[in-house]
Amino acid sequence: xxxxxRTLDRGLAxxxxxxxxxxxxxxxxxxxxxxxxxxxxxxxxxxxxVVFAGASQFLFVGIVAxxxxxxxxxxxxxxVNTRHVAFGLAVSDVIGGGxxxxxxxxxxxxxxxxxxxxxxxxxxxxxxYWAGGIGIFACWNVGVLVGGLAGTxxxxxxxxxxxxxxxAVLLALVLPALRDRSTRTAALVGxxxxxxxTPFLPAGVPVLLALVxxxxxxAPKPALEVSR
Numbered sequence: 543x544x545x546x547x548r549t550l551d552r553g554l555a556x557x558x559x560x561x562x563x564x565x566x567x568x569x570x571x572x573x574x575x576x577x578x579x580x581x582x583x584x585x586x587x588x589x590x591x592v593v594f595a596g597a598s599q600f601l602f603v604g605i606v607a608x609x610x611x612x613x614x615x616x617x618x619x620x621x622v623n624t625r626h627v628a629f630g631l632a633v634s635d636v637i638g639g640g641x642x643x644x645x646x647x648x649x650x651x652x653x654x655x656x657x658x659x660x661x662x663x664x665x666x667x668x669x670x671y672w673a674g675g676i677g678i679f680a681c682w683n684v685g686v687l688v689g690g691l692a693g694t695x696x697x698x699x700x701x702x703x704x705x706x707x708x709x710a711v712l713l714a715l716v717l718p719a720l721r722d723r724s725t726r727t728a729a730l731v732g733x734x735x736x737x738x739x740t741p742f743l744p745a746g747v748p749v750l751l752a753l754v755x756x757x758x759x760x761a762p763k764p765a766l767e768v769s770r
Contacts, residue, residue: 550670554657558670562677569685572586575689583691587683594651597623598618598622605618625753630647632655633671636671646671654670654674654675657670658670658671724759727758731758733755
């Protein structure tokens, strides 16, 4: 752990801390909404520890609170989380092998993947990934517990603008990667597909369809080393 924090530069550590704080606030909202919707406190707390996937957790609670089947809620959550397959391929070398695979995969979020991919050096990518994952896990779960105990303190995330602020944070994190033309093309195709599908499909599905943009991505060729 010490080596992780020593590897991070001050600016990157600050950015990670801000995102962790934002996650904690969203976690409070999730805990309050879950309890306010009639679920016992242990349900959002257990989901946050075992599942640890904010979008899927919000979707699960929303479906169950609306009277939907828990099975349907689980299936919907799994569909939303299939995007992590692409994430796993992108950060496989960052997580590492052996015992790190299980906790590394569990700590995978949109945010720490974005932090990792935004770094050029492998050591920095690993530090950003693990620091972001551990920090977000801690802040999210504390936030969920506090929000759940507060009950109805936060009942609607839209009132606080968190539904817009959080995607804005993620966009700021991925902007450096858009300097590459191939990445921009893939992202643009994904955005167009998602926007076109949004009026017709359930929440979460357009995001999955946006992965079609990966077809247009071309990884940069590694530079050839000149032998001496």
